[in-house]
Amino acid sequence: ALSRLGLVGRSFLLAVGSANPTKRQADLVLAWRALERRDARLVIVGGGDARVFGATALAEAPGVVRAGAVDDPTLRALYDAAVGLVFPSVYEGFGLPPLEAMACGCPVVAARAASLPEVCGDAAMLVPPRDPAALADAMRRLLDDAALRAAMRERGLARAADFSWDASAQALLAALRPDGPGLAQ
Numbered sequence: 001a002l003s004r005l006g007l008v009g010r011s012f013l014l015a016v017g018s019a020n021p022t023k024r025q026a027d028l029v030l031a032w033r034a035l036e037r038r039d040a041r042l043v044i045v046g047g048g049d050a051r052v053f054g055a056t057a058l059a060e061a062p063g064v065v066r067a068g069a070v071d072d073p074t075l076r077a078l079y080d081a082a083v084g085l086v087f088p089s090v091y092e093g094f095g096l097p098p099l100e101a102m103a104c105g106c107p108v109v110a111a112r113a114a115s116l117p118e119v120c121g122d123a124a125m126l127v128p129p130r131d132p133a134a135l136a137d138a139m140r141r142l143l144d145d146a147a148l149r150a151a152m153r154e155r156g157l158a159r160a161a162d163f164s165w166d167a168s169a170q171a172l173l174a175a176l177r178p179d180g181p182g183l184a185q
Helices: 025-035 073-079 094-103 117-122 130-145 146-161 165-176
Strands: 011-016 040-045 064-068 086-087 108-111 125-129
Touching: 011 025, 011 073, 011 094, 011 130, 011 165, 025 130, 025 146, 040 073, 073 094, 086 094, 086 130, 094 108, 094 117, 094 165, 108 117, 108 130, 117 146, 125 130, 130 146
Parallel strands: 011 040, 011 086, 040 064, 086 108, 108 125
Antiparallel strands: none
């Protein structure tokens, strides 16, 4: 999978999401362009749409690899090899890609929006939504700071464990007990 995308031996940041405008992939590409990194790539998994990316210059930014839709084993290989996941979405019902990334030990940068602060907890670097400059700064920090990545990796693995089937079932059972906290209204 990595060789097909030209990523063997290369550092890269990963973005996973649909072409929906709420995913803010145009902000992601603007942030990437501001980085001016020739030593790394930005790999975008999911659909690409000119209405989302705007000008052709955004759609064809240097160093951006558009992987399109990928199968689960390829996505897992990308999470495993990525320096980090960048997820600037401003509307998520849950936010599965950050949780998947954390479960794979992949550090996460996400927008401080919608459900993402709750899903990511303190395991992700949260940035203001709709702010390509803040996103670029977070991406730079992730690319340049191995100690930060290691700490985020550990926090992410612990956070993802909170969402395991066993942990979720135990939380539900506790909420349903007569003496438990009850379900949120």
